[in-house]
Amino acid sequence: MPLHLISKLESFTRLSVLDRQALDAVVTEKQRRLGAREDIICEGDNPSHVNLILDGWACRYKQLEDGRRQIISFFLPGDFCDSHVYVLRAMDHSIGTLTPVTFAEISRDSLSQVTSRQPRIMQALWWDTLVQASIQREWTVNLGQRSATERVGHLLCELFLRLRIVGLADGDGCLLPVTQADLADAMGLSTVHINRTLQELRGAGLIVLKGRHLTIPDLPALQTASLFNPNYLHLDHVGRHLDAGTAGEL
Amino acid sequence: MPLHLISKLESFTRLSVLDRQALDAVVTEKQRRLGAREDIICEGDNPSHVNLILDGWACRYKQLEDGRRQIISFFLPGDFCDSHVYVLRAMDHSIGTLTPVTFAEISRDSLSQVTSRQPRIMQALWWDTLVQASIQREWTVNLGQRSATERVGHLLCELFLRLRIVGLADGDGCLLPVTQADLADAMGLSTVHINRTLQELRGAGLIVLKGRHLTIPDLPALQTASLFNPNYLHLDHVGRHLDAGTAGEL
DNA sequence: GGCAGAAATTCAACTGCGTTAATTTCGAGG
């Protein structure tokens, strides 16, 4: 049961075997797979269920009438694309894949059944939802205040830590399966300048980026250079669990 | 009972007399008042209750170590500052007043009691929460893609419409009780450039801004100029209710 | 009505990032 979601939720609270089984059942119910650069759901659609990314990277994005595109958030394995969307009448943005993606379609009923029967899961999903909102706020700060270098550095710190809690980091590195154009759309910069910025980070020895693999040889250094403060990811519980030696290697 | 929150929620769903009474009780429980430029709650604090703005303007903000400040969102009368914050261990941002503010401190228990007893309220608060998240996403687009003029125009459209659904607009205008420095911190621009931008919008006849009062003589024109699409505010229900002649003038 | 501090406005010099476009490298498929 290699469920990234579980590994993430367990960084917040401990789940019982029953909890895990319940989650597993919900996720197994209906799965879909898409190739890279396809839409999972489009602006204007009427959302009927919740999507959970199981494998691959996706993103939320909006396209302005004149073609400009903003990537609003990245979805990594274990991320929900909007629990509770169905309260709203129509999607105000689209969700698309960046790489080939496997995801679970969870019906409104299944989800509310699990959460009402397993209060731990309810609590954990709440935590996850709040963290996602917090990440969105941090992006506002990132786009509003940070220079290009700080901004990109900050994003790389965030993605690395997020991948780490779902068990997708390898030591001091991780996969970064997106193009520089994608990064540009996310950071509100041009591709040319993203390229310049990455060179600069490489030149300063803060990152090693070859092909689709990112290494951060000195995370604290990159964090400092990017004015990155991890508190917004609310990982405060993680340490304790790892120390207890229970979660961590799921 | 001049509760802006109620007027907002009724733009989403109809509330019963009981619903309204319940909300009123919760809000009356404990109220506080602060002057302008004070903090309601600070980064690092452990949140114990939910705050609801009753009167005045506040904002969410983050301050970087080197002093740069980003306003992450504006809170208008009727806005909740994070339902469910208390799930998290510590605030990752601060909430401060921009004008003198009256707000209600709602305890975790009171809130969960109301929502469990009045499902309509639960549903309406969910809608409100999702709309707030949607606004945060739109700010990401705003900061990432729009030019200074579009960006400021977009913000003014948003604030006007948000004030309108809580009954605080007067025809084609509303109060705008914030300084240009505040707008600058929200838009990721310098005060100098905010000033230039406002001049430009004035020059184009898109806004009239005198003292603390804003008039938008031709809202569709400002919307077009700002690439503003109101769908992200999810007001789709409002029209129907107003047509029915029930809500609107609360 | 006058004073003090805050807010708004204006100016000029400067720069970070965008734009356009050309060139090189990479990766998947034949």
Place this chain on the structure above:
DNA sequence: CCTCGAAATTAACGCAGTTGAATTTCTGCC
């Protein structure tokens, strides 16, 4: 191994927005 399209890289030039500082206009208060 070769080819083709996508992605990455590089360079030159322009502009939107910044910085710092000075000036003017408000606003609240005595």
